[in-house]
Amino acid sequence: MAESSATNPNVFDTTAATFVTDVLERSRTATVAVDFWAPWCGPCHALAPILEQLVAHYGGGLAVARVNTDEEPAIASQFGIRSIPDVRIVRDGRMVDGFVGVQPLARLRALFDRYVTPRTGEPPRTSEPPRTGEPPREPARNLIDSGRLDEAVAALTATLAQEPTNAAALVDLAEAWARKEELAQAEETLARLPPAETGNRRAESVRARIQLTRDAPAPEEAARLAASAGSADAPLRDLYRLAAHELLRGDAARGLDLLLTLLKRDRRFEDGLAQRALRQAFALLGDDDERVGQYRRRMGALLY
DSSP states (O other): OTTHHHHOTTEEEOOTTTHIIIIIIGGGTSEEEEEEEOTTOHHHHHHHHHHHHHHHHHTTSEEEEEEETTTOHHHHHHTTOOSSSEEEEEETTEEEEEEESOOOHHHHHHHHTTTSOOTTOOOOOOSSOOOTTOOSSOOHHHHHHTTOHHHHHHHHHHHHHHOTTOHHHHHHHHHHHHHTTOHHHHHHHHHTSOGGGTTOHHHHHHHHHHHHHHHOOOHHHHHHHHHHTTSTTOOHHHHHHHHHHHHHHSOHHHHHHHHHHHHHHOTTTTTTHHHHHHHHHHHHHOTTSHHHHHHHHHHHHHHO
């Protein structure tokens, strides 16, 4: 498809240096399909002519920005690309949809019809009529809360390409990476926070999530640890790891109770692990959670 970019202005290669102009700014006036591909990828070459047919069909309403993942690994990483071909659809500076693998032309036309303005000048067709006063895209926060993490990463990456020091977007992106268990990416994102923002409460919540995720067992191991957690001689490290699992994926109150049990049994274990973990749990849950005040008082009663 490299040859097509030379003959069709709506099919072109993009790089990290030109991505904002090629994709984000262009998506304000046309739909942009970001095609993640590589020269060695057979399915990528099979998809290329189908995308070209779509570009021709929409007559300027659709552009294809091609990202060679071998040459632009940073963009692929930011979008969480795991297999190719992977196509992300961008409108108005935000990712709105996408697909993976080779798809038939008819299916892709049905998909792109939702987002591309037809040549007749009609508004883009959508599966549901727009609601008056409702924003056209879900905020990244809603995407995170609903578990649509890849979409959140893409949307926040797009925001940060335009506003690199946007602290709220950086923390949201770090949280999305942490929830995906891409912990190195989460830490790298937090490291980009402006110095004045590094200690804010939401950033501390993400740091707590990162540490707890590192220490939490896999679900099958958590089941084994839970079976022995009630024993008086259950290993203290196991209690902590099970608590981390419960805080992240299960019953937060159960996780807090396990940490209190650890604190009762040995407050000096691993240089005060129970106290540190309780503070991490409080940061994770946030001060608005009514359990935080309750368990802080219980922790204080045990310590003082």
